[in-house]
Amino acid sequence: MxxxxxxxxxxxxxxxxxxxxxxxxxxxxxxxxxxxxxxxxxxxxxxxxxxxxxxxxxxxxxxxxxxxxxxxxxxxxxxxxxxxxxxxxxxxxxxxxxxxxxxxxxxxxxxxxxxxxxxxxxxxxxxxxxxxxxxxxxxxxxxxxxxxxxxxxxxxxxxxxLREKATPITEIWQGVIALPLIGTLDSSRAMLIMDSLLNRIANHKVKVVVMDLTGVGSIDSQVSHHLIHMVRAVKLMGAEAVLTGISPEIARALTQLEIDLGEVRTRSNLADGLSDAFKHIGVKVVPIDGS
The missing domain is CATH 1.10.490.10 (Globins)
Incomplete structure:
Protein backbone atom coordinates (compact mmCIF):
# COMPACT_ATOMS: atom_id res chain seq x y z
CA MET A 1 0.00 0.00 0.00
CA LEU A 162 -19.24 -44.35 19.82
CA ARG A 163 -16.02 -46.21 20.51
CA GLU A 164 -16.58 -45.87 24.24
CA LYS A 165 -20.12 -47.22 23.91
CA ALA A 166 -18.82 -49.99 21.67
CA THR A 167 -16.68 -51.31 24.55
CA PRO A 168 -19.14 -51.51 27.47
CA ILE A 169 -17.20 -52.82 30.45
CA THR A 170 -19.61 -53.73 33.26
CA GLU A 171 -18.77 -54.50 36.87
CA ILE A 172 -20.70 -57.65 37.79
CA TRP A 173 -19.29 -58.04 41.28
CA GLN A 174 -16.48 -56.51 43.24
CA GLY A 175 -13.40 -57.73 41.40
CA VAL A 176 -15.36 -59.21 38.45
CA ILE A 177 -16.06 -57.37 35.18
CA ALA A 178 -17.78 -58.50 32.00
CA LEU A 179 -16.89 -57.36 28.51
CA PRO A 180 -19.56 -58.33 25.95
CA LEU A 181 -18.16 -57.94 22.45
CA ILE A 182 -20.67 -57.24 19.69
CA GLY A 183 -20.25 -56.86 15.94
CA THR A 184 -17.13 -57.03 13.84
CA LEU A 185 -13.96 -57.09 15.90
CA ASP A 186 -11.37 -55.42 13.69
CA SER A 187 -7.81 -54.60 14.69
CA SER A 188 -8.50 -50.95 15.50
CA ARG A 189 -11.38 -51.79 17.79
CA ALA A 190 -9.43 -54.64 19.41
CA MET A 191 -6.63 -52.24 20.36
CA LEU A 192 -9.14 -49.75 21.77
CA ILE A 193 -10.79 -52.47 23.83
CA MET A 194 -7.44 -53.58 25.20
CA ASP A 195 -6.55 -50.05 26.30
CA SER A 196 -9.92 -49.57 28.02
CA LEU A 197 -9.75 -52.99 29.63
CA LEU A 198 -6.24 -52.63 31.04
CA ASN A 199 -7.05 -49.19 32.44
CA ARG A 200 -10.14 -50.61 34.13
CA ILE A 201 -8.13 -53.46 35.67
CA ALA A 202 -5.50 -51.08 36.98
CA ASN A 203 -7.96 -48.60 38.46
CA HIS A 204 -10.57 -50.95 39.97
CA LYS A 205 -8.56 -53.91 41.36
CA VAL A 206 -10.16 -56.37 38.94
CA LYS A 207 -9.48 -60.06 39.58
CA VAL A 208 -11.47 -61.71 36.76
CA VAL A 209 -12.41 -60.51 33.29
CA VAL A 210 -15.18 -62.38 31.46
CA MET A 211 -15.02 -61.63 27.72
CA ASP A 212 -18.13 -62.79 25.92
CA LEU A 213 -17.86 -63.33 22.16
CA THR A 214 -21.49 -64.32 21.57
CA GLY A 215 -22.16 -61.20 19.50
CA VAL A 216 -19.00 -61.37 17.39
CA GLY A 217 -19.80 -62.47 13.86
CA SER A 218 -16.33 -62.93 12.40
CA ILE A 219 -12.68 -62.79 13.31
CA ASP A 220 -9.48 -62.65 11.26
CA SER A 221 -5.90 -63.67 11.90
CA GLN A 222 -4.72 -60.31 13.14
CA VAL A 223 -7.68 -59.88 15.48
CA SER A 224 -7.20 -63.43 16.79
CA HIS A 225 -3.69 -62.53 17.82
CA HIS A 226 -4.97 -59.32 19.40
CA LEU A 227 -7.43 -61.40 21.40
CA ILE A 228 -4.71 -63.70 22.65
CA HIS A 229 -2.50 -60.73 23.49
CA MET A 230 -5.42 -59.22 25.38
CA VAL A 231 -5.78 -62.37 27.48
CA ARG A 232 -2.05 -62.42 28.19
CA ALA A 233 -2.07 -58.72 29.09
CA VAL A 234 -4.91 -59.33 31.54
CA LYS A 235 -2.83 -62.04 33.20
CA LEU A 236 0.21 -59.78 33.36
CA MET A 237 -1.98 -57.27 35.22
CA GLY A 238 -2.64 -59.95 37.85
CA ALA A 239 -6.18 -60.84 36.75
CA GLU A 240 -7.72 -63.93 35.16
CA ALA A 241 -9.41 -63.90 31.76
CA VAL A 242 -12.30 -66.14 30.73
CA LEU A 243 -13.57 -66.33 27.14
CA THR A 244 -17.23 -67.25 26.68
CA GLY A 245 -19.69 -67.60 23.81
CA ILE A 246 -17.23 -68.78 21.16
CA SER A 247 -19.45 -69.67 18.17
CA PRO A 248 -18.77 -72.67 15.89
CA GLU A 249 -17.73 -70.26 13.12
CA ILE A 250 -15.17 -68.51 15.31
CA ALA A 251 -13.97 -71.83 16.71
CA ARG A 252 -13.38 -73.13 13.17
CA ALA A 253 -11.65 -69.88 12.20
CA LEU A 254 -9.33 -70.05 15.22
CA THR A 255 -8.54 -73.69 14.44
CA GLN A 256 -7.80 -72.95 10.78
CA LEU A 257 -5.59 -70.08 11.82
CA GLU A 258 -3.79 -72.42 14.22
CA ILE A 259 -4.37 -70.08 17.14
CA ASP A 260 -3.29 -71.77 20.37
CA LEU A 261 -6.01 -71.43 23.01
CA GLY A 262 -4.40 -73.92 25.36
CA GLU A 263 -3.57 -71.25 27.92
CA VAL A 264 -6.96 -69.54 27.67
CA ARG A 265 -9.83 -70.41 30.00
CA THR A 266 -13.03 -70.84 27.96
CA ARG A 267 -16.65 -71.53 28.86
CA SER A 268 -19.60 -72.20 26.59
CA ASN A 269 -21.72 -69.21 27.62
CA LEU A 270 -21.69 -66.07 29.73
CA ALA A 271 -23.54 -67.69 32.66
CA ASP A 272 -20.91 -70.41 32.95
CA GLY A 273 -18.15 -67.85 32.66
CA LEU A 274 -19.61 -65.74 35.49
CA SER A 275 -20.05 -68.83 37.62
CA ASP A 276 -16.38 -69.66 37.08
CA ALA A 277 -15.41 -66.07 37.95
CA PHE A 278 -17.38 -66.18 41.22
CA LYS A 279 -15.67 -69.42 42.21
CA HIS A 280 -12.31 -67.83 41.55
CA ILE A 281 -12.98 -64.99 44.00
CA GLY A 282 -14.66 -67.28 46.55
CA VAL A 283 -18.25 -66.13 46.02
CA LYS A 284 -21.10 -68.63 45.88
CA VAL A 285 -24.40 -67.70 44.27
CA VAL A 286 -27.41 -69.51 45.75
CA PRO A 287 -31.16 -69.07 45.21
CA ILE A 288 -33.15 -67.10 47.77
CA ASP A 289 -35.40 -69.32 49.87
CA GLY A 290 -38.93 -69.39 48.62
CA SER A 291 -38.13 -67.96 45.19
Whole structure:
Protein backbone atom coordinates (compact mmCIF):
# COMPACT_ATOMS: atom_id res chain seq x y z
CA MET A 1 0.00 0.00 0.00
CA UNK A 2 1.48 3.36 -1.06
CA UNK A 3 1.48 6.57 1.02
CA UNK A 4 -1.72 7.92 -0.57
CA UNK A 5 -3.63 4.71 0.00
CA UNK A 6 -2.26 4.63 3.53
CA UNK A 7 -3.82 8.05 4.14
CA UNK A 8 -7.12 6.89 2.66
CA UNK A 9 -7.07 3.84 4.93
CA UNK A 10 -6.41 6.07 7.93
CA UNK A 11 -9.31 8.29 6.87
CA UNK A 12 -11.68 5.32 6.71
CA UNK A 13 -10.44 4.22 10.11
CA UNK A 14 -11.31 7.64 11.49
CA UNK A 15 -14.78 7.33 10.01
CA UNK A 16 -15.32 4.08 11.85
CA UNK A 17 -14.15 5.55 15.12
CA UNK A 18 -16.38 8.61 14.65
CA UNK A 19 -19.34 6.53 13.39
CA UNK A 20 -19.79 8.79 10.36
CA UNK A 21 -22.55 7.77 7.90
CA UNK A 22 -24.11 5.39 10.47
CA UNK A 23 -21.46 2.70 10.05
CA UNK A 24 -22.39 1.13 13.39
CA UNK A 25 -25.95 0.65 12.13
CA UNK A 26 -24.68 -0.98 8.93
CA UNK A 27 -22.61 -3.40 11.03
CA UNK A 28 -25.46 -4.23 13.40
CA UNK A 29 -28.08 -4.92 10.73
CA UNK A 30 -26.34 -8.02 9.24
CA UNK A 31 -25.90 -9.47 12.74
CA UNK A 32 -29.62 -9.13 13.41
CA UNK A 33 -30.49 -10.54 10.00
CA UNK A 34 -28.34 -13.68 10.25
CA UNK A 35 -27.96 -14.31 13.98
CA UNK A 36 -31.01 -12.75 15.65
CA UNK A 37 -34.77 -13.10 15.23
CA UNK A 38 -35.93 -16.55 14.18
CA UNK A 39 -32.33 -17.79 14.02
CA UNK A 40 -32.05 -17.43 17.79
CA UNK A 41 -28.25 -17.54 17.75
CA UNK A 42 -27.62 -14.21 19.50
CA UNK A 43 -29.88 -12.07 21.65
CA UNK A 44 -30.26 -8.30 21.23
CA UNK A 45 -27.65 -7.48 23.86
CA UNK A 46 -25.07 -9.80 22.30
CA UNK A 47 -25.71 -8.36 18.84
CA UNK A 48 -25.17 -4.83 20.10
CA UNK A 49 -21.99 -5.84 21.92
CA UNK A 50 -20.37 -7.68 19.00
CA UNK A 51 -21.32 -4.89 16.60
CA UNK A 52 -19.71 -2.28 18.84
CA UNK A 53 -16.61 -4.45 19.25
CA UNK A 54 -16.34 -5.05 15.51
CA UNK A 55 -16.72 -1.35 14.73
CA UNK A 56 -13.87 -0.60 17.14
CA UNK A 57 -11.66 -3.37 15.71
CA UNK A 58 -12.23 -2.19 12.14
CA UNK A 59 -11.31 1.34 13.14
CA UNK A 60 -8.14 0.17 14.88
CA UNK A 61 -7.18 -2.02 11.95
CA UNK A 62 -7.74 0.56 9.22
CA UNK A 63 -5.97 3.24 11.22
CA UNK A 64 -2.93 1.20 12.26
CA UNK A 65 0.59 1.90 11.02
CA UNK A 66 0.67 -1.04 8.60
CA UNK A 67 -2.84 -2.23 7.64
CA UNK A 68 -1.34 -4.16 4.75
CA UNK A 69 0.44 -6.52 7.15
CA UNK A 70 -1.41 -9.70 8.14
CA UNK A 71 0.78 -9.94 11.23
CA UNK A 72 -0.12 -6.61 12.78
CA UNK A 73 -1.72 -6.78 16.26
CA UNK A 74 -4.78 -4.97 14.92
CA UNK A 75 -5.37 -7.51 12.16
CA UNK A 76 -4.75 -10.44 14.50
CA UNK A 77 -7.35 -8.97 16.86
CA UNK A 78 -9.80 -8.73 13.95
CA UNK A 79 -9.12 -12.35 13.01
CA UNK A 80 -9.58 -13.39 16.62
CA UNK A 81 -12.99 -11.70 16.67
CA UNK A 82 -14.18 -13.74 13.68
CA UNK A 83 -12.75 -16.98 15.09
CA UNK A 84 -14.55 -16.47 18.42
CA UNK A 85 -17.77 -15.41 16.70
CA UNK A 86 -17.69 -18.45 14.42
CA UNK A 87 -17.15 -20.80 17.38
CA UNK A 88 -20.05 -19.22 19.27
CA UNK A 89 -22.45 -19.37 16.31
CA UNK A 90 -21.52 -22.95 15.43
CA UNK A 91 -21.79 -24.10 19.05
CA UNK A 92 -25.33 -22.71 19.17
CA UNK A 93 -26.53 -24.60 16.12
CA UNK A 94 -25.68 -22.06 13.43
CA UNK A 95 -23.98 -23.10 10.23
CA UNK A 96 -21.41 -21.82 7.78
CA UNK A 97 -24.15 -20.15 5.70
CA UNK A 98 -25.02 -17.76 8.55
CA UNK A 99 -21.39 -16.77 8.97
CA UNK A 100 -20.62 -16.35 5.27
CA UNK A 101 -23.69 -14.22 4.58
CA UNK A 102 -22.96 -12.09 7.64
CA UNK A 103 -19.38 -11.47 6.51
CA UNK A 104 -20.45 -10.67 2.96
CA UNK A 105 -22.97 -8.15 4.30
CA UNK A 106 -20.26 -6.52 6.39
CA UNK A 107 -18.06 -6.21 3.34
CA UNK A 108 -20.86 -4.53 1.37
CA UNK A 109 -21.56 -2.19 4.30
CA UNK A 110 -17.92 -1.15 4.55
CA UNK A 111 -17.63 -0.60 0.81
CA UNK A 112 -20.83 1.47 0.82
CA UNK A 113 -19.48 3.58 3.67
CA UNK A 114 -16.25 4.25 1.76
CA UNK A 115 -18.12 5.17 -1.40
CA UNK A 116 -20.20 7.74 0.51
CA UNK A 117 -17.16 9.61 1.79
CA UNK A 118 -16.86 12.77 -0.29
CA UNK A 119 -13.28 13.70 0.59
CA UNK A 120 -11.76 10.50 -0.82
CA UNK A 121 -10.87 10.82 -4.53
CA UNK A 122 -12.23 8.10 -6.79
CA UNK A 123 -8.81 6.73 -7.75
CA UNK A 124 -7.80 6.41 -4.11
CA UNK A 125 -11.11 4.94 -3.03
CA UNK A 126 -10.69 2.21 -5.65
CA UNK A 127 -7.41 1.13 -4.06
CA UNK A 128 -9.00 1.08 -0.62
CA UNK A 129 -11.96 -0.95 -1.90
CA UNK A 130 -9.58 -3.48 -3.43
CA UNK A 131 -7.70 -3.59 -0.15
CA UNK A 132 -10.93 -4.13 1.83
CA UNK A 133 -12.06 -6.90 -0.53
CA UNK A 134 -8.73 -8.68 -0.14
CA UNK A 135 -8.92 -8.51 3.65
CA UNK A 136 -12.48 -9.82 3.70
CA UNK A 137 -11.43 -12.73 1.50
CA UNK A 138 -8.81 -13.59 4.11
CA UNK A 139 -11.35 -13.24 6.92
CA UNK A 140 -13.68 -15.57 5.03
CA UNK A 141 -10.88 -18.15 4.94
CA UNK A 142 -10.49 -17.71 8.70
CA UNK A 143 -14.17 -18.52 9.13
CA UNK A 144 -13.95 -21.59 6.89
CA UNK A 145 -10.90 -22.89 8.79
CA UNK A 146 -12.71 -22.38 12.09
CA UNK A 147 -15.77 -24.18 10.70
CA UNK A 148 -13.69 -27.13 9.52
CA UNK A 149 -11.81 -27.33 12.82
CA UNK A 150 -15.07 -27.28 14.78
CA UNK A 151 -16.57 -29.89 12.49
CA UNK A 152 -13.53 -32.13 12.85
CA UNK A 153 -13.64 -31.73 16.63
CA UNK A 154 -17.34 -32.63 16.67
CA UNK A 155 -16.80 -35.68 14.50
CA UNK A 156 -13.88 -36.79 16.66
CA UNK A 157 -15.95 -36.39 19.83
CA UNK A 158 -18.77 -38.42 18.29
CA UNK A 159 -16.36 -41.14 17.19
CA UNK A 160 -14.82 -41.25 20.68
CA UNK A 161 -18.28 -41.56 22.22
CA LEU A 162 -19.24 -44.35 19.82
CA ARG A 163 -16.02 -46.21 20.51
CA GLU A 164 -16.58 -45.87 24.24
CA LYS A 165 -20.12 -47.22 23.91
CA ALA A 166 -18.82 -49.99 21.67
CA THR A 167 -16.68 -51.31 24.55
CA PRO A 168 -19.14 -51.51 27.47
CA ILE A 169 -17.20 -52.82 30.45
CA THR A 170 -19.61 -53.73 33.26
CA GLU A 171 -18.77 -54.50 36.87
CA ILE A 172 -20.70 -57.65 37.79
CA TRP A 173 -19.29 -58.04 41.28
CA GLN A 174 -16.48 -56.51 43.24
CA GLY A 175 -13.40 -57.73 41.40
CA VAL A 176 -15.36 -59.21 38.45
CA ILE A 177 -16.06 -57.37 35.18
CA ALA A 178 -17.78 -58.50 32.00
CA LEU A 179 -16.89 -57.36 28.51
CA PRO A 180 -19.56 -58.33 25.95
CA LEU A 181 -18.16 -57.94 22.45
CA ILE A 182 -20.67 -57.24 19.69
CA GLY A 183 -20.25 -56.86 15.94
CA THR A 184 -17.13 -57.03 13.84
CA LEU A 185 -13.96 -57.09 15.90
CA ASP A 186 -11.37 -55.42 13.69
CA SER A 187 -7.81 -54.60 14.69
CA SER A 188 -8.50 -50.95 15.50
CA ARG A 189 -11.38 -51.79 17.79
CA ALA A 190 -9.43 -54.64 19.41
CA MET A 191 -6.63 -52.24 20.36
CA LEU A 192 -9.14 -49.75 21.77
CA ILE A 193 -10.79 -52.47 23.83
CA MET A 194 -7.44 -53.58 25.20
CA ASP A 195 -6.55 -50.05 26.30
CA SER A 196 -9.92 -49.57 28.02
CA LEU A 197 -9.75 -52.99 29.63
CA LEU A 198 -6.24 -52.63 31.04
CA ASN A 199 -7.05 -49.19 32.44
CA ARG A 200 -10.14 -50.61 34.13
CA ILE A 201 -8.13 -53.46 35.67
CA ALA A 202 -5.50 -51.08 36.98
CA ASN A 203 -7.96 -48.60 38.46
CA HIS A 204 -10.57 -50.95 39.97
CA LYS A 205 -8.56 -53.91 41.36
CA VAL A 206 -10.16 -56.37 38.94
CA LYS A 207 -9.48 -60.06 39.58
CA VAL A 208 -11.47 -61.71 36.76
CA VAL A 209 -12.41 -60.51 33.29
CA VAL A 210 -15.18 -62.38 31.46
CA MET A 211 -15.02 -61.63 27.72
CA ASP A 212 -18.13 -62.79 25.92
CA LEU A 213 -17.86 -63.33 22.16
CA THR A 214 -21.49 -64.32 21.57
CA GLY A 215 -22.16 -61.20 19.50
CA VAL A 216 -19.00 -61.37 17.39
CA GLY A 217 -19.80 -62.47 13.86
CA SER A 218 -16.33 -62.93 12.40
CA ILE A 219 -12.68 -62.79 13.31
CA ASP A 220 -9.48 -62.65 11.26
CA SER A 221 -5.90 -63.67 11.90
CA GLN A 222 -4.72 -60.31 13.14
CA VAL A 223 -7.68 -59.88 15.48
CA SER A 224 -7.20 -63.43 16.79
CA HIS A 225 -3.69 -62.53 17.82
CA HIS A 226 -4.97 -59.32 19.40
CA LEU A 227 -7.43 -61.40 21.40
CA ILE A 228 -4.71 -63.70 22.65
CA HIS A 229 -2.50 -60.73 23.49
CA MET A 230 -5.42 -59.22 25.38
CA VAL A 231 -5.78 -62.37 27.48
CA ARG A 232 -2.05 -62.42 28.19
CA ALA A 233 -2.07 -58.72 29.09
CA VAL A 234 -4.91 -59.33 31.54
CA LYS A 235 -2.83 -62.04 33.20
CA LEU A 236 0.21 -59.78 33.36
CA MET A 237 -1.98 -57.27 35.22
CA GLY A 238 -2.64 -59.95 37.85
CA ALA A 239 -6.18 -60.84 36.75
CA GLU A 240 -7.72 -63.93 35.16
CA ALA A 241 -9.41 -63.90 31.76
CA VAL A 242 -12.30 -66.14 30.73
CA LEU A 243 -13.57 -66.33 27.14
CA THR A 244 -17.23 -67.25 26.68
CA GLY A 245 -19.69 -67.60 23.81
CA ILE A 246 -17.23 -68.78 21.16
CA SER A 247 -19.45 -69.67 18.17
CA PRO A 248 -18.77 -72.67 15.89
CA GLU A 249 -17.73 -70.26 13.12
CA ILE A 250 -15.17 -68.51 15.31
CA ALA A 251 -13.97 -71.83 16.71
CA ARG A 252 -13.38 -73.13 13.17
CA ALA A 253 -11.65 -69.88 12.20
CA LEU A 254 -9.33 -70.05 15.22
CA THR A 255 -8.54 -73.69 14.44
CA GLN A 256 -7.80 -72.95 10.78
CA LEU A 257 -5.59 -70.08 11.82
CA GLU A 258 -3.79 -72.42 14.22
CA ILE A 259 -4.37 -70.08 17.14
CA ASP A 260 -3.29 -71.77 20.37
CA LEU A 261 -6.01 -71.43 23.01
CA GLY A 262 -4.40 -73.92 25.36
CA GLU A 263 -3.57 -71.25 27.92
CA VAL A 264 -6.96 -69.54 27.67
CA ARG A 265 -9.83 -70.41 30.00
CA THR A 266 -13.03 -70.84 27.96
CA ARG A 267 -16.65 -71.53 28.86
CA SER A 268 -19.60 -72.20 26.59
CA ASN A 269 -21.72 -69.21 27.62
CA LEU A 270 -21.69 -66.07 29.73
CA ALA A 271 -23.54 -67.69 32.66
CA ASP A 272 -20.91 -70.41 32.95
CA GLY A 273 -18.15 -67.85 32.66
CA LEU A 274 -19.61 -65.74 35.49
CA SER A 275 -20.05 -68.83 37.62
CA ASP A 276 -16.38 -69.66 37.08
CA ALA A 277 -15.41 -66.07 37.95
CA PHE A 278 -17.38 -66.18 41.22
CA LYS A 279 -15.67 -69.42 42.21
CA HIS A 280 -12.31 -67.83 41.55
CA ILE A 281 -12.98 -64.99 44.00
CA GLY A 282 -14.66 -67.28 46.55
CA VAL A 283 -18.25 -66.13 46.02
CA LYS A 284 -21.10 -68.63 45.88
CA VAL A 285 -24.40 -67.70 44.27
CA VAL A 286 -27.41 -69.51 45.75
CA PRO A 287 -31.16 -69.07 45.21
CA ILE A 288 -33.15 -67.10 47.77
CA ASP A 289 -35.40 -69.32 49.87
CA GLY A 290 -38.93 -69.39 48.62
CA SER A 291 -38.13 -67.96 45.19
Missing amino acids: NAQSQKVSERVGQLFQADVNGIAKHIEEPARAYFGGSHGLLDDTEITEISFELEHLFGEFLGCEDPLSTESPAYEALQGFFVNLAKKILSRGGDIDNLVRYTQSLQRALIAAVEEVNDIPFTRSRSVLAFVSERFTELMLVIFRTYLNQKDATIQAQEDE
